[in-house]
Amino acid sequence: MNRIQKLFADPKEKLIPFFTAGYPKLESTVDLVCAAAEAGADMVEIGIPFSDPQADGPVIQASSQQALDNGITLNKIFDQVIEIRNLTDVPLALMGYYNPILKMGHESFLDRCVSSGVDGLILPDLPLDEAEPFCEMAKSKGVSPILLVAPNTSNERIKKISELAGDLIYAVSILGITGNDLASKDALAEYLIRVHEHSTTPFVVGFGITTRNDVVWFNTHSDGAVVGSAIIKNMDGETHPLKATKSLIQALKGAL
């Protein structure tokens, strides 16, 4: 059982913050992830910056560009994951666009995931139609591919996606990109009930989640809430990003 499988075997409320690797400083990520874990994060997503992040809104786009300008690379991200793993046991998922992974090669990339201690992978531009070879290889190495579903995904497709993913899927809350506003709670609830009914795995929800109330609400309608843009935005212009992040995560956890 990897850390993600263990975590989702427990029905408790889950908060999953997202950090862009190499942002705000090249070396920030290790401290941020550890601080998040201490503040109560149940799992952490680390974004692999890409030059052309098509599914991301302005906040994560800007952080990705900053991280690339800081000199972040996939190799450095794996080095940082190794450091993180020496300090905390929090489940870790990498989130990234497919091209840098393809460039490294499926097998090399997955081997690095295993040796550094990555538990899951979220690839927003690798949908069911193209994902099978990569997902099968990931699963055979004990890494959970976390495929995405959206509000316009059919019931039959939700089932197929969850079957290929195996351990966990990620429901995008809205038709849109990261950081967009949420839809009405009625429409959301209807969609999440549909995902719950048709998914064969637990599922987390992300995109547009910003407050403690959101975190509570999404945990009653799913198995966990992902907060990305709000965390990145919170560090913007902040002289102590670590402290700011820690208190935001405590607030999102309801610990303040």
Place this chain on the structure above:
Amino acid sequence: MNIFKDYNLPDNRGHFEKFGGKFVPETLIPSLEELEHHYAEAKSDPKFSDELNGLLKHYSGRKTALYFADRISNELGFNVWLKREDLNHTGAHKINNALGQILLANRMGKKRIIAETGAGQHGVATATVAARFGLECIVYMGEEDIRRQKLNVFRMNLLGAEVRPVSSGSKTLKDATNEAIRDWVTNVESTYYLIGSTVGPHPYPMLVRDFQSVIGKEAKQQFAQQSPKDLPDRLVACVGGGSNALGLFYPFLKDDVKIIGVEASGKGLDSGEHAATLTKGDFGVLHGAASTLLQNEDGQVMLPHSISAGLDYPGIGPEHSYLSESRRVNYRSATDQEALDAFQWLSEKEGILPALESAHALAYLRQNDHGIEPNEDVVVCLSGRGDKDVHTVAEALGVDL
């Protein structure tokens, strides 16, 4: 050269062997499936082809001429035939595809049209057909391209379109495409994304190719009528995303005809400032398709360069990658300087100002190692007219307008 006996690509998953496919966020999958479904239906509906053919004829002015370029042929020692896509309404081949796709958008009941544009030719074509059908039109364009192509921005405004400047990344075509995709993901239910080249996720590379193949179909027929031979010996077209090239090439893939695509090598293949994707790039995924890409060792997309905004793109259509790998088409390149020289050469010798994009195809004819035999018949796609480039050319020649 490897001539195909049979050619049935893409397969039903949108793959040209390892190229193509649908590498997009899940949110777009239902829309792509809807588009596939409507396109398949339209293809077998005679009303659709009648309407499209009527518009191509009466609105765009097709067929376009296949012109025997007498004076340059004499100079070069082989026969040059220009397929005059510059004579289309709006001045380039882009309208062929825009008309086809706007009819699809209509069938799908979409009221809002978005597009990306580099040089502005596709933006103008999209704004034109949106005006013609009374649909809202938003065109994404990089700030750098807006600066280079002010005239086209104003043309789009006159046609009632909103041009949204894109300030992320390199502020050119690739970033405009990212932004158009983000708009599409957000407004997927109301919006039709009218892609301008043989790029993007399936079914776009296929349907843009199909709509552009009117170029090759006409050229084939015209050549047989106008010359003593049945088929030309060689086809030449410039390649950015690759739609004018595939439009010309596709109807000839199973014929005994040599085919040459010409990429932009900018300031030179070894300068690091070029857009020669097939010559210098490698396998990658961008804007929804697996294809060939200019990228660094970490898989980040590199900034291309070409004097021609329409070729200034770090990727290429997946079918071109396949045609290159299968050795059916031979891809070469021409520099900014060669294109500028060819621009002036055609203007002075034939009285035709070619688009800087098309000037890359013409430049190939003057390279020492082209391998063209004396008396060969060569059909060149003159994909657009050069009026839009007059400012760029003046700047390059140091002329103050």
